[in-house]
Amino acid sequence: xxxxxxxxxxxxxxxxxxxxxxxxxxxxxxxxxxxxxxxxxxxxxxxxxxxxxxxxxxxxxxxxxxxxxxxxxxxxxxxxxxxxxxxxxxxxxxxxxxxxxxxxxxxxxxxxxxxxxxxxxxxxxxxxxxxxxxxxxxxxxxxxxxxxxxxxxxxxxxxxxxxxxxxxxxxxxxxxxxxxxxxxxxxxxxxxxxxxxxxxxxxxxxxxxxxxxxxxxxxxxxxxxxxxxxxxxxxxxxxxxxxxxxxxxxxxxxxxxxxxxxxxxxxxxxxxxxxxxxxxxxxxxxxxxxxxxxxxxxxxxxxxxxxxxxxxxxxxxxxxxxxxxxxxxxxxxxxxxxxxxxxxxxxxxxxxxxxxxxxxxxxxxxxxxxxxxxxxxxxxxxxxxxxxxxxxxxxxxxxxxxxxxxxxxxxxxxxxxxxxxxxxxxxxxxxxxxxxxxxxxxxxxxxxxxxxxxxxxxxxxxxxxxxxxxxxxxxxxxxxxxxxxxxxxxxxxxxxxxxxxxxxxxxxxxxxxxxxxxxxxxxxxxxxxxxxxxxxxxxxxxxxxxxxxxxxxxxxxxxxxxxxxxxxxxxxxxxxxxxxxxxxxxxxxxxxxxxxxxxxxxxxxxxxxxxxxxxxxxxxxxxxxxxxxxxxxxxxxxxxxxxxxxxxxxxxxxxxxxxxxxxxxxxxxxxxxxxxxxxxxxxxxxxxxxxxxxxxxxxxxxxxxxxxxxxxxxxxxxxxxxxxxxxxxxxxxxxxxxxxxxxxxxxxxxxxxxxxxxxxx
Numbered sequence: 001x002x003x004x005x006x007x008x009x010x011x012x013x014x015x016x017x018x019x020x021x022x023x024x025x026x027x028x029x030x031x032x033x034x035x036x037x038x039x040x041x042x043x044x045x046x047x048x049x050x051x052x053x054x055x056x057x058x059x060x061x062x063x064x065x066x067x068x069x070x071x072x073x074x075x076x077x078x079x080x081x082x083x084x085x086x087x088x089x090x091x092x093x094x095x096x097x098x099x100x101x102x103x104x105x106x107x108x109x110x111x112x113x114x115x116x117x118x119x120x121x122x123x124x125x126x127x128x129x130x131x132x133x134x135x136x137x138x139x140x141x142x143x144x145x146x147x148x149x150x151x152x153x154x155x156x157x158x159x160x161x162x163x164x165x166x167x168x169x170x171x172x173x174x175x176x177x178x179x180x181x182x183x184x185x186x187x188x189x190x191x192x193x194x195x196x197x198x199x200x201x202x203x204x205x206x207x208x209x210x211x212x213x214x215x216x217x218x219x220x221x222x223x224x225x226x227x228x229x230x231x232x233x234x235x236x237x238x239x240x241x242x243x244x245x246x247x248x249x250x251x252x253x254x255x256x257x258x259x260x261x262x263x264x265x266x267x268x269x270x271x272x273x274x275x276x277x278x279x280x281x282x283x284x285x286x287x288x289x290x291x292x293x294x295x296x297x298x299x300x301x302x303x304x305x306x307x308x309x310x311x312x313x314x315x316x317x318x319x320x321x322x323x324x325x326x327x328x329x330x331x332x333x334x335x336x337x338x339x340x341x342x343x344x345x346x347x348x349x350x351x352x353x354x355x356x357x358x359x360x361x362x363x364x365x366x367x368x369x370x371x372x373x374x375x376x377x378x379x380x381x382x383x384x385x386x387x388x389x390x391x392x393x394x395x396x397x398x399x400x401x402x403x404x405x406x407x408x409x410x411x412x413x414x415x416x417x418x419x420x421x422x423x424x425x426x427x428x429x430x431x432x433x434x435x436x437x438x439x440x441x442x443x444x445x446x447x448x449x450x451x452x453x454x455x456x457x458x459x460x461x462x463x464x465x466x467x468x469x470x471x472x473x474x475x476x477x478x479x480x481x482x483x484x485x486x487x488x489x490x491x492x493x494x495x496x497x498x499x500x501x502x503x504x505x506x507x508x509x510x511x512x513x514x515x516x517x518x519x520x521x522x523x524x525x526x527x528x529x530x531x532x533x534x535x536x537x538x539x540x541x542x543x544x545x546x547x548x549x550x551x552x553x554x555x556x557x558x559x560x561x562x563x564x565x566x567x568x569x570x571x572x573x574x575x576x577x578x579x580x581x582x583x584x585x586x587x588x589x590x591x592x593x594x595x596x597x598x599x600x601x602x603x604x605x606x607x608x609x610x611x612x613x614x615x616x617x618x619x620x621x622x623x624x625x626x627x628x629x630x631x632x633x634x635x636x637x638x639x640x641x642x643x644x645x646x647x648x649x650x651x652x653x654x655x656x657x658x659x660x661x662x663x664x665x666x667x668x669x670x671x672x673x674x675x676x677x678x679x680x681x682x683x684x685x686x687x688x689x690x691x692x693x694x695x696x697x698x699x700x701x702x703x704x705x706x707x708x709x710x711x712x713x714x715x716x717x718x719x720x721x722x723x724x725x726x727x728x729x730x731x732x733x734x735x736x737x738x739x740x741x742x743x744x745x746x747x748x749x750x751x752x753x754x755x756x757x758x759x760x761x
Contacts, residue, residue: 045071050153054250077180078153084177088169090288108174117179124192124248131172146176151251154259167265194246261303270314283334290341298475305349321375336602339377339411346415351470353423364419371412379409380600431455431486432479435570452573456490465530484537488586502642522595525607531590538583542567581630588634591661594646597654601717615664628672635680647683658684659725663732681733
């Protein structure tokens with residue numbers, strides 16, 4: 001870190017020392033068996049310590065009693081160990097092969113437990129102490145001096161003799177911080193040094209200065225002489241300033257209240273990691289830094305956006321961007337994933353429901369500057385002349401479904417568009433503010449509620465989910481959950497209406513054997529990951545809290561599989577409806593959506609990866625009777641969904657195949673409803689883009705599809721992967737069908753589809 005090499009932290013502000021006399025005594029309240037309620041003085045001091053800079057307190061009151069000063073200063077140090085952990089580690093999971101002692105938070109905890117912290121002194125808003133590491137493995141015993149400045153429950157600067165250069169705090173800073181949190185009553189506390197000096201007369205001040213110089217003459221004598229000369233000169237700058245600086249007096253009114261973050265180290269580390277991003281470890285560490293940004297946002301820490309800005313600047317300066325653009329080639333897969341995460345994080349940042357307008361204006365300016373740079377990557381990861389046609393984030397579901405023609409969509413375009421969104425809609429504010437917001441008496445706008453009176457949110461689904469992600473990322477879990485439920489109810493209603501529409505057109509569509517894609521853009525593989533966002537939000541709400549879990553796990557083996565349970569959805573007329581069941585339902589709806597295969601290798605690969613991620617998430621869910629009912633119902637609806645379902649009787653020739661999803665459904669349904677499991681899998685065996693000939697849609701083979709003109713084959717770069725998934729689905733079916741009545745039909749179908757694929761080649 002820039003200021004961890006021994007130099008003293010800069011003085012915060014001039015201090016006049018007018019707040020009253022200081023006493024050295026510091027009373028320590030006793031500890032009882034039961035929790036003792038805080039006094040009114042402590043309750044008030046806590047609030048002032050969190051919100052007010054100390055200079056403002058001094059200006060507001062002409063004289064502050066010493067006990068009040070002490071309690072404000074006492075409560076100004078951070079009180080939450082999780083915040084210390086956040087600034088001393090990249091993530092809660094140790095890297096593979098990393099020793100426990102090398103994790104700063106764990107190292108600091110170990111030093112604290114072994115009694116390595118001594119000579120702890122708090123003078124005003126400055127904490128100091130020594131940390132001793134015992135001799136081990138040929139290393140001699142080492143003692144480090146540590147100093148910490150703080151303000152309004154945030155650490156504002158750190159200094160350690162170990163010379164640590166990293167983004168986050170070293171183990172010695174962690175040890176001293178934890179000592180102050182856990183053993184606060186054992187720390188000797190003094191008022192700011194300016195208060196002590198104000199009590200001295202001339203002789204005492206002279207004696208104090210001379211003793212101080214004598215004790216540290218080799219370090220401070222030149223500085224002392226320089227200051228003396230300036231003070232004796234009537235026209236010197238130092239004599240034009242009223243008062244004198246005091247590094248222990250806390251922050252001034254104009255100081256920004258934020259945690260210490262070494263900007264230079266953030267930039268240097270990102271630069272180094274990008275230069276070796278082809279390696280798995282570097283890519284993983286950059287993803288961990290993005291996770292740290294999300295963690296900061298969740299704690300409502302302003303350093304989240306600050307750290308993301310620093311990282312983005314280094315990403316934009318990556319020399320490989322110019323090379324890829326000159327060559328007209330796409331970037332590597334790992335880099336594309338990193339840029340995707342970068343763009344998604346900026347959408348979260350600008351959608352902060354409580355951000356100020358000047359803040360948002362600053363972000364818009366930055367984003368537009370990066371967006372206009374020639375080297376800025378496109379959303380689809382390519383650098384060619386291809387225009388990525390996707391719906392804008394502000395496109396309405398019903399009002400504006402036109403694609404953006406000719407617009408160069410970079411990774412920052414969605415964030416720029418999101419800057420135009422706000423949270424002022426009255427209906428939206430009511431949704432996120434209460435679990436009891438309904439239209440039970442039918443006196444509201446009926447288009448905003450379903451038949452049961454539950455609120456709907458009629459917005460472009462990926463955009464609505466981006467709002468959910470923003471609420472969740474900025475530390476509003478209840479609000480994000482309420483909006484997620486409203487979105488799921490909206491999607492349900494839309495699916496019911498689509499099914500009713502299809503029933504009126506079913507006969508005509510089956511006769512033609514042709515359909516158009518019903519969805520303008522797919523939700524699986526979308527840059528904003530709407531289905532994944534909804535699932536994670538709903539699953540978090542039903543996760544069991546493990547009280548025995550530690551703040552920072554010592555090893556990967558300590559990370560436990562999440563345990564979920566059913567928590568009822570407030571306001572639902574269905575007593576069996578839970579967040580757990582909703583998570584399963586929305587995942588099945590999203591995965592089963594009929595959607596057009598996007599253009600470009602990266603976009604197609606992303607569809608497959610996102611599908612596999614969602615299936616992996618579902619595979620961790622423990623099925624009970626309630627979830628089995630949801631699974632059965634959704635499987636039947638997908639089979640009957642027509643052009644709106646990827647498992648409908650008629651699908652578009654270029655729709656995304658359902659093999660991976662169907663294999664999951666087959667395994668999940670097999671024990672509970674074998675007939676339905678085989679029906680779903682047989683329907684999904686088709687691969688329309690390769691089927692150059694097929695029988696007319698006479699209903700005898702409902703699992704096949706009659707096709708449009710097969711003369712043109714689209715560019716599907718992932719065809720080999722899709723055929724592999726088709727084979728795995730067939731193998732899974734055939735293995736399970738042995739000894740059952742489904743074996744003959746399974747073999748027949750698999751052979752028939754294989755024959756069509758061979759003919760197409």
